[in-house]
Amino acid sequence: MAIAFARIDNRLIHGQVVEGWLPSTDVSEVVVVSANAASSTLMNKMLRMSLPSGYGLNIFDEKGAAEYLQKHTDGKIFLLLEDFTTLAYLVNNGVKIESVNVGNTKYEEGKKEYGQGIYLSEEEVATVKDLINKNVKFDVRALPSSLSTRLI
């Protein structure tokens, strides 16, 4: 199993990931799944610069990530996803993900709050329920030291 840790974080690589999670997970490579980041030279550069040296980095769109994660079974991957839709795509396309840490999601008007920093639209709630039915476990907390809370 190549995925050692998976997290939903709309901010992708930032302080909580670099200072909080990376030191407490045994990983060698970060895989960021974001179509925006994958297609932007600037975001590519910023993500790389934000990540401490010593970690590999791959940035994919959903399709690229699904292919990579199914082929790539060695190494220890920290999988970083920007939202639940991305997670659902991967799970529905053959990527085995058992447990996902939920750090934060994008806030937009009309979304409901489900814990600190977690905002979901009705569609996203349906996506979450579907994922729970598919036995994906969620661990909602910003940092390793935070208390894990229930998602929905």
Next chain:
Amino acid sequence: MVKIILVTHGEMAKALLDTAAKICSFEEDTVDVFTVSGKVDLQQISVGIKSKLDSAGTLILVDTFGGTSCNVAASLTHGMDNVTVVCGVNLNMLLAAINNRDKMSPTELAQKVLDDGKKAVINATEKLK
């Protein structure tokens, strides 16, 4: 006068500005502050920062490189002329920016703020031995 914008996590930007205002004399509302923590729509923060940019010269001070504050400011201003994003803001840097913003070009000010910021990080215990 070079425009100064502070972008940080939490209340740090506001607290830095309040503290600076107790040390040197300037109008607090001439420095804009933004926070990227909590219930914020980062797209809206980005639009807000953009609306405050001064084409004559803007210095954006953010708390940490690789943090959301930096990511938002640097991606928004990428490729723009006359805007510099400097990370690692401390009180000395903000004071240097405020005290020199009407004396220096945007480029000179950015350099001055970087230099003063680095000089401010000192092991006082060692130095006073």
